[in-house]
Amino acid sequence: MFSIIKEKERKSWALQVYHNVKCILKFRTFPIFVPPPHKIAPSRAISVSSNCSPTASSNKVGSPLHRNLKALFSYFRVCAPLSGFYSYTVGLGSSQVYGQALCRDDIPDDVCWECIALASSKIQELCPNSRRGIIWLDHCQLRYSDKNFSGKVDVYDRACQPAVNNASNPSNFYQSLRILVANLTSLVTQSSPNRFFTKGVSVLEEAERIYALVQCVKDIHADQCGWCLQNASSDIAGCFNRKQSGRILRGSCNLPFGVWPFFSSDPTVISLPKPSHSESTL
Secondary structure, three states: OHHHHHHHHOOOOOOEEEEOOOOEEEEOOOOOOOOOOOOOOHHHHOOOEEEEOOEOHHHOOOOHHHHHHHHHHHHHHHHHHHHOEEEEEEOOHHHOEEEEEEEOOOOOHHHHHHHHHHHHHHHHHHOOOEOEEEEEOOOEEEEEEOOOOOOOOOOOOEEEEEOOOEOOOHHHHHHHHHHHHHHHHHHHHOOOOOOOEEEEEEEOOOOOOOEEEEEEOOOOOHHHHHHHHHHHHOOHHHHHOOEOOEEEEEOOEEEEEEOOOOOOOOOEEEEOOOOOOOOOOO
16 A cells, blocks of 8 residues: 555645545645644533443453454544544454544544544543443534444434523524525435535524534435434424524434534525414424
């Protein structure tokens, strides 16, 4: 592999990315992550939700399963930031572990790297000796299990992260948000699985703008992605109790929204019909 790199680097001194079965090797003629220009503020980075299975004696410190998990988290730190999504398996038999890491598609490599590194550390604190766990941070999520979950949609691992401020008109706000999310879900399920990410803003006269983002893991089918997002959007009112921003999280998808732009680059602008003034169920 490295002989190939040596031959190719004579022809190009720009960014190079090389793949093998286990990982991705990426290099530039300038630093990739050091010094990281997009530091995650601790108050934002530790906006954490997690789900863990009960502790198990087979995952004690020093056990084969525990050693394999340590190796898995090391692979995540190196490989996940290079593509924003990474699945890997370590070990054999009863000590085999499966893992998956996903970064938000609109963040720089260094922010992804820092988030995955923090998630790898935090999940070991929050899920000690667990055979299965998932953690969500603001810019990434990380998941592992002793069972193979590749290609399977997960709506059972779930969390809500409501913000503090209330919507001025919750009925209209949630009605508009549902329409926005439905449009984004339609867009994202028509995109390539290598993407499965889109963001948008509602435009409605005499109303606040609503910003939302939808994303799925990249090892499921488009219809599974759509079903996961529909499942998440069904929690909009129940999770947020009149709040005007927050995140709905699933193992295979996530749905953050708010009344201010929280992502980079321009979102898709979606014009909404004027909400009905009739009462709607919150």
